[in-house]
Amino acid sequence: MKPSLYNRKVILSPYLVFRTPELKGQYLSGKFHPGLYLKMNAAGFWHFENTGAQAVITSLWRQDGIHSCFRAADFRTRHIDPFLSEHWETWLNVTFKYYGKGGCQTALLHDVGLGNHLHLQVGPREPIPPIPDSYVVGKKED
Ligand SMILES: [Zn+2]
Numbered sequence: 572m573k574p575s576l577y578n579r580k581v582i583l584s585p586y587l588v589f590r591t592p593e594l595k596g597q598y599l600s601g602k603f604h605p606g607l608y609l610k611m612n613a614a615g616f617w618h619f620e621n622t623g624a625q626a627v628i629t630s631l632w633r634q635d636g637i638h639s640c641f642r643a644a645d646f647r648t649r650h651i652d653p654f655l656s657e658h659w660e661t662w663l664n665v666t667f668k669y670y671g672k673g674g675c676q677t678a679l680l681h682d683v684g685l686g687n688h689l690h691l692q693v694g695p696r697e698p699i700p701p702i703p704d705s706y707v708v709g710k711k712e713d
Pocket residue numbers: 638643644645689690691
């Protein structure tokens with residue numbers, strides 16, 4: 572994983588689980604955009620409220636596209652009704668504006684060869700959200 576601009580202390584969310592231990596390590600590295608952490612947590616909370624289960628993160632950093640910029644995460648959707656997946660996507664898009672190119676959006680249900688999943692992203696102009704140190708993403712302590 573290449574270096575990132577963001578280097579924050581991260582606390583695990585009770586609403587998220589990871590497909591692999593490597594993904595959990597990536598999440599805990601604090602290298603992702605703080606706005607993405609906020610949205611991953613919101614997505615996990617919505618999933619738990621609506622399915623009774625934690626959301627599964629299936630991909631974080633990888634070498635292609637926006638995933639290589641520490642600004643995207645993928646979530647499992649194959650275990651839930653497609654109708655509910657669409658609600659999840661819609662809720663994320665009406666709740667979170669995408670700060671970037673017109674026509675792009677925060678959440679996208681799609682299949683890129685590995686099965687249908689929910690892609691979550693923050694744009695290049697996403698502001699750094701103000702989050703209390705005691706919450707999910709805080710300033711790194713030295
Ligand atoms: Zn993706």
